[in-house]
Amino acid sequence: MQPESAMTPGLEVTVLVSVGRHPLTGRARRADQDARGVELARSLADAQVRLLHAGMRDESSEAALRGYLGMGFTELSLLEQSEGADVLPALAEALDAASPHLVITGERAERGEGSGLLPYLLAERLGWPLVSGLAAVESVEDGVATLLQALPRGQRRRLKVRLPVIVTVDDAAPAPRQSAYGPARRGAFEATAGPVSADDEWASWHVQPARPRPKRLKIVKAASARDRFKAAAAKAEGGSGQVLTDVTPTQGAEAILTLLREEDVLR
Amino acid sequence: MLDILLPILLFSALALAAVGAVRRIRLWRQGRPSPVPVLRGLAAVPRRYLVDLHHVVARDKVMSNTHVATAGGFVAAMGLAIVVHGLGLGSGWVSGVLGWLLLAASATMFAGSLFVARRRRDPPARLSKGPWMRLPKSLMAFSLGIFVVTLPAVGVLPADAGGWLVALVLAAVVTWGLAELVFGMTWGGPMKHAFAGALHLAFHRRPERFSTKKGSGGNRSTGLKALDLEDDQAPLGVETPSDFTWNQLLGFDACVQCGRCEAVCPAFAAGQPLNPKKLIQDMVVGMAGGSDAHYAGSPYPSPERGDQPVGEHHGTPHGPIVAPASTKDGKALVDAETLWSCTTCRACVEECPMMIEHVDAIVDMRRHLTLEEGATPGKGAEVIDNLIVTDNPGGFDPGGRLNWAADLELPLMADVERAEVLLWLGDGVFDMRNQRTLRALVKVLRAAGVDFAVLGNEERDSGDVARRLGDEATFQSLARRNIATLAQYRFDCVVTCDPHSFHVLKNEYGAFYPEGQASDYPVWHHSTFINQLIEAGRLRLAPGQAARVTYHDPCYLGRYNGEYEAPRAVLRALGVELVEMQRSGYRSRCCGGGGGAPVTDIPGKQRIPDMRMGDVRETQAEQVVVGCPQCTAMFEGVVPPAGDEEVAVKDIAEMVAAALDTTPVSTSSTPRDASTAQATEEVMS
Structure with missing residues (x-):
């Protein structure tokens, strides 16, 4: 984190938080990336941070959301939704009304559709720019934020963007602080009834636990220690990929279908 | 002349002591309420002192004899002096007998104080210096002064022997002795330990620790006290000195700074920033308000600086003990690292002749840091998070608790529903080294033909680590769920090879049973059980x-x-x-x-x-x-x-x-x- 004194006073930040799901036990918890988003917001000087959640309110989700309150908040705004509702319209309306300078959220939810599309759809609807995969917010001056975007293999890209902006954080953002029981227990939910729009598409889907697919083995043919190290440190790059340029949508779709069949995703 | 001076001196010393006592009690009462049986507690003091406390002191024979002579001599001499010199009671042969008794008491006390002086000549590092170094002289002043002024009372010396100059010198010596030993007791000198110590024994937070006339001596009381999480007004742990209960504060005040805790503390020996004696003194500083500059014992070790200099830390009864994270490099009463250095091994409590409960205090303060500040250091936060979502500190799949025993065909409680022994496996099931121990234990149990069963994936972490890290909420959640699981099955006893699970199941789960239920099974460590076999x-x-x-x-x-x-x-x-x-x-x-x-x-x-x-x-x-x-x-x-x-x-x-x-x-x-x-x-x- 860099010069925090350079922040504009009264920077309004909204963090979109969701109910997470532990990968091993499936228990509700604060979602990891969203918690990183909250941590990022907490580290901004002179920022007024507001937590916003749209979703169903029940015992397990409440316990999970209290995990965010335990990071040092007194309240969390809750847009109550029915089960399986599409939260996009409700969030868009709430953000439009509150018009914060900065909206922070994780890349994708840990339960539900988890497509990672929500930030993009929100940005489209609000007409705001979106920056994905943020590692840090370096400064905010005169309505312009200097952001550090995380790229693969530890690379960073510095971006300047005019506020308001939606940013998403991934695992490159600082790890979230411990959630303390006391503030989590005392924190209040400020519930507002937003518009509820049923998601018919989602309702017709059949959801089942994913079976872990075997990992593709990396075959390393290295002669020297240096090569072996490079191979170990390198990201898996599919060598057999093909780049299609100037093809019709039908050809593209067919190529994708062929690949999916080869990989046994479609049968 | 001394006939007039002595009663005045004696009674003004007693009056000043009474004023000091009221002030001291006010300091303790800043703490949170904790109901105690007042009269029964006071009545138990002689026994608790003579039996239980002395049992600890007597581990050092020379010191225990010294203390018996000095303290016993002082109590007798003071009592007799009030009768003989203060009230002038007794006439004829009665006064003669009382006088000789007083001479004997003060002589005994003088002999004791010689041993105190000897120990102070080249004191071991664990002893506090400062005001404690003058204590043998004060003891001698009192015992010698009283001895000499009593000589005329038994007729060894004429009443006006030596004239007024000698009388004045004697009066001054007696005044010194009275100042240290009588009102110094309540105004905060080294003798404070006698006044606070006696009341600490009377109103101890764990009266179960003391023996009773009927029962066997030295009952143990080692389970941590539960936090009331239902009451959302109750503080979650201790943030300020006044968040301790009043009898905990009284306990801190009873410390005699003998440093036995320091000598046995593993963290102190390892150079981690903890010294149990200093910690207790810091709590006294916080209770009274001020800085630790007057502390005269070994300071906290510091890995970078050798020793932490005294005088940098300060506190008030209602100020924070550990500086909150927002005040970076600010210091309060103690640093968080001091509290986190403790291994809760209880060596200090075992060794403390004043029966002070260091571990309780440390866990109380940790509770605040974890539950309110979210400031568990190191991997602590990660371990707690794992316990919350996976019921084991390592974050392993709770469905794989029996993977290590795939070939052993361990009978599951869920299948057999009742067994002679419930084998509590503990989180060691995820550790390859401990799996070897578990396999050995299973082999032994099978060789002895023991009818046992395990909970398998229904078992959870006992909550020991969570509780010692101050996360009472996670501990209670784990405890309640484990208790509900245990309640489903019938077994004669629980056997475990993990002493931490053993302690928690045996001593700490009792408080969390639902109303009307109680743990009705003995818990054995595997060594005890194997010995029985x-x-x-x-x-x-x-x-x-x-x-x-x-x-x-x-x-x-x-x-x-x-x-x-x-x-x-x-x-x-x-x-x-x-x-x-x-x-x-x-x-x-x-x-x-x-x-x-x-x-x-x-x-x-x-x-x-x-x-x-x-x-x-x-x-x-x-x-x-x-x-x-x-x-x-x-x-x-x-x-x-x-x-x-x-x-x-x-x-x-x-x-x-x-x-x-x-x-x-x-x-x-x-x-x-x-x-x-x-x-x-x-x-x-």
Whole structure:
């Protein structure tokens, strides 16, 4: 984190938080990336941070959301939704009304559709720019934020963007602080009834636990220690990929279908 | 002239002491309420002092005799002086007898104070200096002064011997003695320990620790007190000195700064920033308000600076003990690292002659840091998060608790519903080293034909680490769920090879049973249970392991639960040569693995397990026998000094499993599963 004194006073930040799901036990918890988003917001000087959640309110989700309150908040705004509702319209309306300078959220939810599309759809609807995969917010001056975007293999890209902006954080953002029981227990939910729009598409889907697919083995043919190290440190790059340029949508779709069949995703 | 002066001196000293007492009591009453039986407590003081406290003091024979002479002499002399000099009671032969008794009492006290003076001539590092250095002189002033002014009363000297100058000198000497010993008791001198100590014994927060006339002496009370989480007004732990209960504050004030705690504290010896004595004195500073500049004992060690200088920390009764994170590099009463250095080994509590409860205080303060500040250091936060979502500190899949025993076909409680023994496996199921211990234990139980079953995936972490890290909420959640699971099944007893689970199940779960239910089963450590099996003749052992071994007492088995004998009895039955370490039994030194210390990992000059393995090497034992997965892990992580051979670390179950007599006996009533035995042996080699 860099010069925090350079922040504009009264920077309004909204963090979109969701109910997470532990990968091993499936228990509700604060979602990891969203918690990183909250941590990022907490580290901004002179920022007024507001937590916003749209979703169903029940015992397990409440316990999970209290995990965010335990990071040092007194309240969390809750847009109550029915089960399986599409939260996009409700969030868009709430953000439009509150018009914060900065909206922070994780890349994708840990339960539900988890497509990672929500930030993009929100940005489209609000007409705001979106920056994905943020590692840090370096400064905010005169309505312009200097952001550090995380790229693969530890690379960073510095971006300047005019506020308001939606940013998403991934695992490159600082790890979230411990959630303390006391503030989590005392924190209040400020519930507002937003518009509820049923998601018919989602309702017709059949959801089942994913079976872990075997990992593709990396075959390393290295002669020297240096090569072996490079191979170990390198990201898996599919060598057999093909780049299609100037093809019709039908050809593209067919190529994708062929690949999916080869990989046994479609049968 | 002295006839007039002495009563005035005596009674003004008593009056000043009374004023001081009121002020002191006000200081204690800043704490939170804690109901105590006042009269019964006060009535119990003589017994608690003469039996329980003296039991601890008498570990140092010279000091205990010194204290008996000095304190006994003082109490008798003071009482008699009030009668003889203060009230002028008694005439004729009565006054003569009283006078001679007073002479004897003050002479005894003088003799005692000579020993105090001797100890103060070259005091060990653990003793506080400062005002404590003048104490022998004050004791002598009082005893000598009273002795001399009493001589005329028995007619040895004429009443006006020496004239007014001598009388004035004597009066001054007696005044000095009275100042230190009578009103110094309540105004905060070294003698404060007598006043606060007596009341501390009367209103102790754990009255169960004291023996009663009928019952056996030295009952243990080692389970932590539960936080009331239902009451959302109750503070979550201790933030300021006034968040302690009033009798905890009284307990801190009773400290006599003898430094026995400091001498046994493993964290202090390792150079971690903790000294139990200083911590208690810091709490006294916080209670009264001020800085620690007047502290005259060993300071907290500091890995960077050697010693933490005194005078940098300060506190008030209602100010924070640990500076909140927002005030970076700001200091309050103590640093957080001090509280996180403790391994909760309870050596200080065991050794404290004033029966002060250091570990309770430390966990109380940790509770605030974890539950309110979210400031558990090191990997602590991660461990707690894992416990919340996976019910084990390592974050392993809770569905894989029995993966290690895939070939053992352990009977599940869910299938059999009742068994003689419920085998509590603990989180060691995820640790490959402890799996070897568990396999050995299963082999032993099968050899003895014990009808046992395990909970399997229904078992959760006992909550020990969460509780010592201050996360009472997670502990209570785990405890309640474990209790609900246990309530479904019928069993005669619980056996575990983890002393931490053992302690929590035995001593701490009781408070969390639903209304109308109670834990009705005994809990045994596997060493106790194996010893019972041996004594009952259910195990056939083939002695002849000609090994020289030493035994390390786990804190949570020994000091927490008083089990020193069973593991040694088992080792004797095995026929191995047992050599004791210098610090064993109730003085056993911690392995460094308790209280979440390996998780918070506060740096010091050396590591606690290295020191303990040094103790092991001193005995020249080939093996060190342990009875705790934490101890095993800590000791096996020790790298032997260059040139030294590695000392094998064996769990007591492994020792027994290796000594099982496997020759078939025609009368054997226990059918043995050959495949199981083979699988176990494979791992043992």
